[in-house]
Amino acid sequence: MTIPRFTLRQLGYFLAVAEQRTISAAADRLNISQGALTEAIGELENQLSVQLFVRRRAHGVVLTVEGRDLLAYARATLSSAEDLQTAVKDRQVGLSGRMVIGCYMTLAPFLLPRLVSAFQSQHPSAVLDLFQDSGEAIAERLHLGECDLAILYDYSTTPDMICDELYWVQPRVVLPADHKLADKDEVELKDLEDETNVLFDVEPALSNTQQILRQLGTTAKYQMRARSIELVRAMVGHGLGYAILLHHPPTHLSYEGKPLVVKPIARLNVRYKVMMARSRNLRSSRRGDRLRDFCLSVLRQTRPSG
Known part of the structure; x- marks a missing residue:
């Protein structure tokens, strides 16, 4: 050697x-x-x-x-060295050191508070750093070794990732509560063709919404864009249009208290999986495996409401 x-x-x-x-x-x-x-x-x-x-x-x-x-390689080597130090000191009760998790921005409010609460309770000697970004940015940082785990939708995963499925969601349409289609059990997007589509302007969510419209043989003649889910919902609450989103808060009110309704989309049989990913290109470590097991135990307990 x-x-x-x-x-x-x-x-x-x-x-x-x-x-x-x-x-x-x-x-x-x-x-x-x-x-x-x-x-x-x-x-x-x-x-x-x-x-x-x-x-x-x-x-x-x-x-x-x-x-x-x-x-x-440097990050992986230092992580392995920390594993060795932990083993020598026989500190097997909890995780220690600094760990980083990246999360797709719209998933973060539904998953990270529960994860942080459990982490601080069970691993008080460790530091958990979090960041939220687009799926593309998170994937890049994962492969560079800048984060230990990534939480993102399946459409943002790559062959270089090792993934665990957490749960799945379906796209639904968000309408003002007084909309003419608000009482329908499900909504035909074709019936909204002449209305403004308020788009969540972050990839790949933007492309997915446009793909859904094409799949159902319709278009959005008018579009308005926003880079925040809550801004999208607030615009819908003001009657400025409709939106297609995956995750929804348990309250059907916008930030301003405007009532909203969330409805299934007719003829749309699409599911998106929420995944937890590791980089296939980086050597696994005992600490990384324990972090993965912990996150799975917390995040698979209950599916987010909404």
Whole structure:
């Protein structure tokens, strides 16, 4: 076995600079001098025989191609080292250290509060960092090793992910409570063709809505876009149009208290699965497996209301 000439500390310093984007910010985070940090990064580059960063005066640092390639490996290596330390100390009761979960923005309000509450109760020694974004952005960060797990719809998954299904949902139409179709058991989207479709303007939700319209042989002659689910619902509450959404709060009121109705869509037999994903390209760790098992136990208990 060949012993690497670089150290875990150097990998940790490299990771800090990559995340902070400046030497000064990374040095502050690590509580070391900028000179010591620069020297450590330089030594790592010498040992690996590659340039990891491009230094730009007054503009911080930018990862080179080789630096981006190293990023995921560095995170995996440091995670494995933390696993080893935990095993040696025999700390098997709870998770420890920092873990990151990315969640598709519309799913976050339905899933993350319950997950955080259970996590803090059962793993008080660990830190759980969360971020919400589009499916595409979350997938990219997962493959770069910037998060341990991702929660997203099946249409955002890729072959490079290992996925666990949490539950499924069906698209439904949101109407003002006084709409002429509000009393229908289900709504024909063709009957809304001359009305404004208030679109949730975040991919892939935007493309999915347009695909549903095409599948049912109809169009939206007028469109209005919003990048927030609550803004979409508020616009519908004001009678500005209708919307097609997957998740719905248990209350049928907009932020302003305008009444809404949520109805099944006639002739639409489509289900979307909510998945929890890991990167297939990163080596699994015991800590990662325990985090996955914990999240599955919490998120599969009950399907979100609405």
